[in-house]
Amino acid sequence: MGNDETVHEHREFADILDMRDVHMTYASGTVALSGASLRVGAGTVHGLVGANGAGKSTLIKILSGAQAATSGSIQFRGKTVSWPNPAAAQAAGVATVYQDTPLVPTLSVLENAFLGRRGMWRSPSTLRNQLGALLAQIGLHIDVDTLVSDLSIGSRQMVALVQALACGAQLIVMDEPTASLAESERQMVFDAVREVAAAGKSVLYVTHFLDEIFELTSELTVIRDGRTVLAAPTASVSEDELVQSILGKKALSEISKKHSTVGETAVLQVRGVSTGQGLKEVDLTVREGEILGIAGLLGSGRSEVLHAIFGADPRSAGSIQLDGREVPANVGKAVHRGIALVPEDRKSQGIFPGWEIWRTTSLPDLGNLSWKSLVLRPSHEQHRAQRAISDLGIRAVDSDVCTDALSGGNAQKVMFGKWLYGDVRLLLLDEPTAGVDVGAKADIFSLIRGFAAAGNAVIIVASEFEELLRIADRVIVVRHGRCIAERDAADTNEHELLALASGLTTQTGRQTL
Numbered sequence: 001m002g003n004d005e006t007v008h009e010h011r012e013f014a015d016i017l018d019m020r021d022v023h024m025t026y027a028s029g030t031v032a033l034s035g036a037s038l039r040v041g042a043g044t045v046h047g048l049v050g051a052n053g054a055g056k057s058t059l060i061k062i063l064s065g066a067q068a069a070t071s072g073s074i075q076f077r078g079k080t081v082s083w084p085n086p087a088a089a090q091a092a093g094v095a096t097v098y099q100d101t102p103l104v105p106t107l108s109v110l111e112n113a114f115l116g117r118r119g120m121w122r123s124p125s126t127l128r129n130q131l132g133a134l135l136a137q138i139g140l141h142i143d144v145d146t147l148v149s150d151l152s153i154g155s156r157q158m159v160a161l162v163q164a165l166a167c168g169a170q171l172i173v174m175d176e177p178t179a180s181l182a183e184s185e186r187q188m189v190f191d192a193v194r195e196v197a198a199a200g201k202s203v204l205y206v207t208h209f210l211d212e213i214f215e216l217t218s219e220l221t222v223i224r225d226g227r228t229v230l231a232a233p234t235a236s237v238s239e240d241e242l243v244q245s246i247l248g249k250k251a252l253s254e255i256s257k258k259h260s261t262v263g264e265t266a267v268l269q270v271r272g273v274s275t276g277q278g279l280k281e282v283d284l285t286v287r288e289g290e291i292l293g294i295a296g297l298l299g300s301g302r303s304e305v306l307h308a309i310f311g312a313d314p315r316s317a318g319s320i321q322l323d324g325r326e327v328p329a330n331v332g333k334a335v336h337r338g339i340a341l342v343p344e345d346r347k348s349q350g351i352f353p354g355w356e357i358w359r360t361t362s363l364p365d366l367g368n369l370s371w372k373s374l375v376l377r378p379s380h381e382q383h384r385a386q387r388a389i390s391d392l393g394i395r396a397v398d399s400d401v402c403t404d405a406l407s408g409g410n411a412q413k414v415m416f417g418k419w420l421y422g423d424v425r426l427l428l429l430d431e432p433t434a435g436v437d438v439g440a441k442a443d444i445f446s447l448i449r450g451f452a453a454a455g456n457a458v459i460i461v462a463s464e465f466e467e468l469l470r471i472a473d474r475v476i477v478v479r480h481g482r483c484i485a486e487r488d489a490a491d492t493n494e495h496e497l498l499a500l501a502s503g504l505t506t507q508t509g510r511q512t513l
């Protein structure tokens, strides 16, 4: 494989895919792959893991015909192939399902499922039956006439999966299918993946959630710095070995288990806030040094709480005070008062095409980075960006690299760096570690802790409740736009939070918001 490390190879299955010694250099000169190999067994679920920027997406793009490799070979179902475009790869039987796989929201599940299929007109009843069989195969029980716009993100992904099966896919690539899905939806994805493999198809499962690798896959491949460093049956790899193999080092930065020292003084007081986006009489307080977690399922109003505090959604009732002074429902004024929001959809909210890392990280704090708040000082901006690159382990040669040329996870880290160093008093974080690798997760948690320890306040929304409990001091559960329960992180567990968030248990009287 051209690697100086020993790659553990032990095959139990006949291969459907055999990619060897793949190299890829982008036009910018970035070497994304330098000796990556990937063998996927027929009828298996194969995990593909690696740190942010390791080269996973590039390898998938090559596999799906979206990008040509600089060199290397691909064998698919025993034949050497070279696909000029995604349609050729699809015709051969390779399908890629992304969380945002394009579906037509105004069409039904039935119409979407067969969008990719060309050929003779077939009677709707034949298609209906075929779709019914495919849906039953992956265990998804929905009416085929439902409009896609009425489906949850998880169910939409399942429709994309069915679309792939309907097109005759033999190998399905799933790229971070569970990022920001609620627990019940994750289970739906897991069940579907297992069913697909049981039906003899292969799944290449790409994720940063290592627990999913152990739960779902039978084999795994680790890419580091563009090269395959481990390929092995999952059962033969321990969690420590996997982390070490991904990061190339033994120790993760220490995530302190000790919770912050929470002061008495309230930084944020939200009282009786209702919005047109579904919030109903929300009350909450965050004190100095405190990290407050918000647990809720998709659609519960968890992100809307952050949007209301940030002034992005108009309020129909209630008041929000920061350090005892009312904050108007206006984003500009909220930012001016020291409220920062790192949104969940970082790509569409805050990463500007063609903007260098340094320009992106200085944007919210230009006043402090300028001379007398008037003349920009590029050296200060560069220094700020270099600090973010080093603190967050952003994989980029320097701060002149454009954020849109970074890998997904590294671009997310830049968005983090954008808000961490200014005059921020209250940090609002929506899914801060989605798409971020295991090493960066630890770094981000330490930075959040450091920010709170300086006497500031943090609110975090995370769909991974276990993760939420690792970082938060206190957790509020949101359901149907209301805060329905509050727990000290030390007094609860993910099961209780899930039961509360999904309405299985109700609050038992501790109403001390």
Ligand SMILES: Nc1ncnc2c1ncn2[C@@H]1O[C@H](COP(=O)(O)OP(=O)(O)OP(=O)(O)O)[C@@H](O)[C@H]1O
Pocket: 026, 027, 028, 030, 031, 032, 050, 051, 052, 053, 054, 055, 056, 057, 058, 059, 395, 405, 406, 407, 408, 409, 410, 435
């Ligand atoms: N379009 C592009 N132009 C230039 N460089 C790119 C482009 N896309 C990716 N890269 C670079 O190629 C390298 C590998 O990126 P890739 O997106 O394949 O990583 P990844 O493993 O998928 O990361 P992540 O987990 O963050 O999504 C990175 O250094 C990235 O900056």
